Amino acid sequence: AVDLDFGGSDSESGDESEDEDDTPLDEKKAAAIKAALVKAGALKENEDDESDSDSDPADGMDDEAMFGIDKLLGRAFKSQREDINRKKNLVRATRDFKFRVLSLLELYAKCQPASPYLPGAALPLLGAMQDALVAGTPQSAALAERIGGVLTKSVCHAKDLPTGAGAEPVDADSIAGELKLAIRAAAKPAGAGGDAKGFAKPATAVAMYLLRVLEAVSRLEKKSGEDEASPDAVSAYRDALEAFRTNKRCRIKAPFFQSAFERHPPLAAALLPELAALLNAGADKESSRGEYLRAEGAKLLTNALSLGRRRSPAVGIAASTHRAVIGSALAAAVRAPCRNNAARAETAKLAVQCMEALGRLSPDAPLSTVLDADDILGAVTKQFAVPGMPPKGVSALTRACTLLGKVAPEAVPGEPKEPKENKGAGDKKKVGKKEGCKGEKRKGPDGAKEKGGKKKKAKKMKKAA
Secondary structure, eight states, X not given: OOOOOOSOOHHHHHHHHHHHHHSXXXXXXXXXXXXXXXXXXXXXXXXXXXXXXXXXXXXXXXXXXXXXXXXXXXXXXXXXXXXXXXXXXXXXXXXXXXXXXXXXXHHHHHHOTTOTTHHHHXXXXXHHHHHHHHHOOHHHHHHHHHHHHHXXXXXXXSOSSOTTTTBXXXXXXXXXXXXXXXXXXXXXXXXXXXXXXXXXXXXXXXXXXXXXXXHHHHHHTTSSOXXXXXXXXXXHHHXXXXXXXXXXXXXXXXXXXXXXXXXXXXHHHHTHHHHHHHHTTTTTSOOHXXXXXXXXXXXXXXXXXXXXXXXXXXXXXXXXXXXXXHHHHHXXXXXXXXXXXXXXXXXXXXXXXXXXHHHHTSTTSOHHHHTTHHXXXXXXXXXXXXXXXXXXXXXXXXXXXXXXXXXXXXXXXOOOOOOOOOTTTTTOOOOOOOXXXXXXXXXXXXXXXXXXXXXXXXXXXXXXX
């Protein structure tokens, strides 16, 4: 016989209890419930382990025990919420503390610009800014912006020679190490997306500040003369130029070197061969990277040579020493193939400007005695043999030949561009305005425009009547 129970049997309630027991519970909540049961006296400490796993702990509890559990559970959940709020408050307090420390450091840098501890604080601040940019949150972005402002406006505006220079912590070896680390940090990508626009300026400011301190300390320690660059600075920036030339992912740009050369011309004089090497980058094949490096190298070399007569005789001496290297590099830059005709013209223009800057260093001697005129003429001839040189490039290279006392060859013109045909242009006819169309004023019998003729006639008829 089949037993049909429509009133709710024990088996049905047992199934429902089993379904409820099968739902997964959070371990922390289960531990809190167990602790509350033990504290209320409804459950012993070892009773849960010894009892059957399918049994419900609340079966043997009375109403008083249940009310006691509710109070204990409320306290447990309240404690959990307080922990969450406590963590949020701790994060907020930490952030506010960092901003207060930055304000204190900014005030200290303004009041004590000759402090020997400022050079050692620049690099850690730059690292903290990089870490904040990597985090990528709005709070960390605000912190990074604040650190950048403190670096560029306060710390890096301190004096070149701190008190106690020449001894720890301000000696040439320690400052040189920090300068190399700052340049390495400026070369690496920064930010959550691989790069950050606001990081280049503080990194350049830190490198410039450490370079100023290193030059001053090196002269104090007799490692370099008044018109000589520090050997440690030359080594650091030579490595930076090598990374700029060989590493495509290097984030250092030409203004990073330009600012250092303008403030320290002897450094530019010591690095003239490395600047000339940029003109040879990718000169044997067509590549966009090579075109970019040659253009940037020509700009840097022109600006470095222009410092000679104005500010640093060392630049003129170095240019005379490395004259052959510079001339060969200029010829290679003019001869190099280019994918883009606009890049061809720009490189030719920058190369001629570099020749003129080199010629101004020795105004009494003609440029043909400074550079190899035949080598430059051969490079111009090869470049003009390629069709499509823009007029700006033709005029620039023609001027280069004139400065060297040579006759420029004829440039092969590019293929003429066919004019684009406008489809249906001949089929369209201009349609004039039709006589009597809307908006056109009617003319009288004598050809004059009739203005309100009907209204005037009506008025005359009324007056006559």
